[in-house]
Amino acid sequence: MSGSPAVWPELPEDILMVVLAALEIPDLMRAGCICTSWHSAYTALRSLGKQKQTQTPCLLYTSESAGEHVACLYSLMEKRVYRLTPEPPLRHWFIIGSSLGFLVTVDDRSEMHLVNPITGQQIALPSVTTIEYVKPIFDESRSVHEYEYPSHSSREAFFTPSIMPRCKLREYCFQFKAFVFHDAPTGSYIVVLIHKPFTHISFARVRDDKWTLLRPHCHYRDCTYKDGFLYAASLMGEIHAFDLSGPAVTMKIIRGSDDDFDPDAVQIVQAPWGGLLLVSRLKEFEDPDPKVSALNTMEIKLHRVDDGAEKLVEIDCLPDHVLFLGLNDTLCSAKNYPALKGNHAYFTDDQEYNQRRKSSRRDIGVVDLGNNSKEDLVSPQL
Template structure:
């Protein structure tokens, strides 16, 4: 008779609990407890995944990223607490935002992956060296990976990995959450000095260029199965992407007034939404003390550890950890408001939207999505939760400036700050992650 080790026997017994009972337990758990719940065994993980849908998103923040150990902080909008999560699969990688709950990570040696931060599933995408404009790669005498590119003028130029990672790639968008086959998921990226479009599927060998009437795309999103891309002049194209891709021009240049703005696209309740973010340039000393402050990168005792339960209330103790940053004055791009439009496909016109109704919008540098507010008693609809995350100073390892979580109220056009970070923030910029 074969003896089963006690630990394995215990796990085996837990996996036999009826799914109906597990679902009843899950309904009483907070999101951190759901993640711990899913770590018990594969059957519990499969039950916890759908239960996480409908939960408020988390804000993913740097957590001692200079150590390269794959530790990240997650801020809960629900209870305003920080949690620490180990993601060794993301150690040393740059994270390019979240789509359908998946992170896009770019690793040294040009590897690109889709990573689900809570299930820890990782899918490989074609490497950075397979983008259409990359002609060749080689190693320098110092052992650094060098990329040879063809510029828009037809010249050849060589660039290092850090520049390729931080400047060559723009945004990513997923058509859907990858299934077990991954064939139904299409990943689109903006790339190059002119921000062109390329696409792939998990498991492909290289990125495929998507030829469109123009380039310089500011944002991309999938809407009703089609990719919609908005360029600098607010012209819009829609693309059916497949083995025989088809491109449709939907919008001529927009007549909406231009200025100091950034454009974002979002698919929401069957509508294609464009959000304009109005900004102004100022020195950080022009706006001292706005919002609540916390340290620029979470340290080892500032967050609840999702894995082991060690905790400290980082939010309430935030003011004790910040440093004086007035010595290095930097230019910041401050958000002063938002304008929302929806597309009338028949007239090919953007129509101003004055209210989001029962919808909450979550916006950051790399992604944008919405959730109905009726499921969340402590949060309000008709708000845009956003990260004021733009700044003027970049280096190869980090960028300087202020990251501030705020809520923009559509009803009275005011901004309510939640907390703010100072000094130098390591990559990545904060991003919203859907559970």
């Protein structure tokens, strides 16, 4: 018995967008290739930024073997790699942060941009020359030709300024790490930058024309943001809270430094049950010669932040929760991702690898927080 070919029922685009919005990114991209109407709904969904927001995190990287124009997206859910061709190509841009679907990138002029590698959306951030320590040097046509760095602070000169080409500022590791946070009052984003000298913090809202330096403290390593407050942590366990919600920024000290707290890397994260956690990493060189080796994560410790406590309180584990550590906004999530392991930390390299040790073995893996056993996540030599 013969019959006519099956025909897909035509759903209104708004209903189809509701269905597609519930998909993980890999499934969403596949769905957009099914037919013309599905691709139209997929494109509209991307342009509106309405895709599922609680995505299982993915690992994004570039590699010489993949080619100049390819970015690889490793799905933790499917344990497979997808190849993207974002514009501009990311291979020669520095990536200094990842939050809310955006990469914070630094181009070959040392200028910063937000880039969504899935949708292609780009947002230019205020010029690096508006950060207090960078002074532009103009050529005869009044174009920025070089940078003078560092110039000065409001308090003192640091050392004799250096003159460098525009591309060299990023290679000098001026931009250490960046974060993107929702700015509820404006419905847009706040970008926070940890930068040299002395790892100060500056911030800017999208569409600001300059960066604002947060004085007077320094030596920060990580940040998180909640209800208008930016919480910044140092390697010594200091935590400062900056209120960014008012016309003038105010700061209070949540806790001071701890002489017994001396990790190789530290990250601060909001606990799902409330409060803050400090996550510390202990590292070792895989090779006796540090010039040819990279620091590898050997142990991860968790500390609860208690207001007013002189010492950090170490905790044993995070039952039914998952940590994500790296150049992303540090996350601690309830284990609602079927493919991921509870009481585990998924981690990637920190800023030192990104800018100084590109030829070294990658520090990427999964740590069992119960016994600190470690396993590779993907091939470590990307």
